[in-house]
Amino acid sequence: MSIYSILVKTIDGEETTLKQYEGKYILIVNVASECGFTVQYEGLEDLYKKYKHKNFIVLGFPCDQFGHQEPGSEKEIESFCKIKFGVTFPLFSKIKVNGPDTHPLYVYLKKAAKGILGTQAIKWNFTKFLVDPKGNVLKRYSSQTKPEAIDKELEKLLNL
Numbered sequence: 001m002s003i004y005s006i007l008v009k010t011i012d013g014e015e016t017t018l019k020q021y022e023g024k025y026i027l028i029v030n031v032a033s034e035c036g037f038t039v040q041y042e043g044l045e046d047l048y049k050k051y052k053h054k055n056f057i058v059l060g061f062p063c064d065q066f067g068h069q070e071p072g073s074e075k076e077i078e079s080f081c082k083i084k085f086g087v088t089f090p091l092f093s094k095i096k097v098n099g100p101d102t103h104p105l106y107v108y109l110k111k112a113a114k115g116i117l118g119t120q121a122i123k124w125n126f127t128k129f130l131v132d133p134k135g136n137v138l139k140r141y142s143s144q145t146k147p148e149a150i151d152k153e154l155e156k157l158l159n160l
Helices: 040-054 074-085 104-112 147-157
Strands: 007-009 015-017 025-031 056-062 128-131 137-141
Touching: 025 040, 025 104, 025 147, 040 056, 040 074, 040 147, 056 074, 104 137, 128 147, 137 147
Parallel strands: 025 056
Antiparallel strands: 007 015, 025 128, 128 137
């Protein structure tokens, strides 16, 4: 199985795969609108704007599994992200990142890049996974890792 063959739904409910992002560095993030880390939307958008023409994209996957911090509908989530943070990177439908109903994308990501002490479970909102242009998961970043902290690493990877 390739990360590019996994079915996902856009924020508008359209079924698709990540195939269209093959050949790019991808930062996949489980996001939430009412979280202490929600301000990271700003940093994620900054990274996206800075590097989107350099083979890089951010993909946001809303998740309501942590403290009910993503209670809204897809339309509400999309509106919030655009109005409050000017988000232009792609957003997808709400998913589960832990438990028996874990979305196949997160089954794949968690297996490829384990967390602290080798755990697979996502600990909180805004956990980030960096995927290379061939679909290999390069790194997992915790919720506490601000998008700005990933900037220098991206510069090196993108040969800037």
